[in-house]
Amino acid sequence: MEPVETSFLDTGAYEVTQAGGEVRAVVVPHHDFRRLGNSRTQPVLRPGMRPKLAAAAAELDEWEASGRPGAKSHDELMTELFGTTP
Helix, strand or coil, X not given: CCCCCCCCCXXXXXXXXXXXXXXXXXXXXHHHHHHHHHHHHCCCCCCCHHHHHHHHHHHHHHHHHCCCCCCCCHHHHHHHHHCCCC
């Protein structure tokens, strides 16, 4: 199971159910549950990732604005990768 960012949740104590030393369930107030659900659709970024993503997006925008130089058709790419076309 991957960790989920929870720093935005209330800091109140939640009722926890454990089995075999592992947390199996947590009773969470509805408003926190809704926030947690919304966080599943938003990626949790590691520190320093936001500037890298912004730079990559700007580079992509610049490439598209310049007419996508070096872009290849599907058939050209398949030929280059596999030596054949579909």
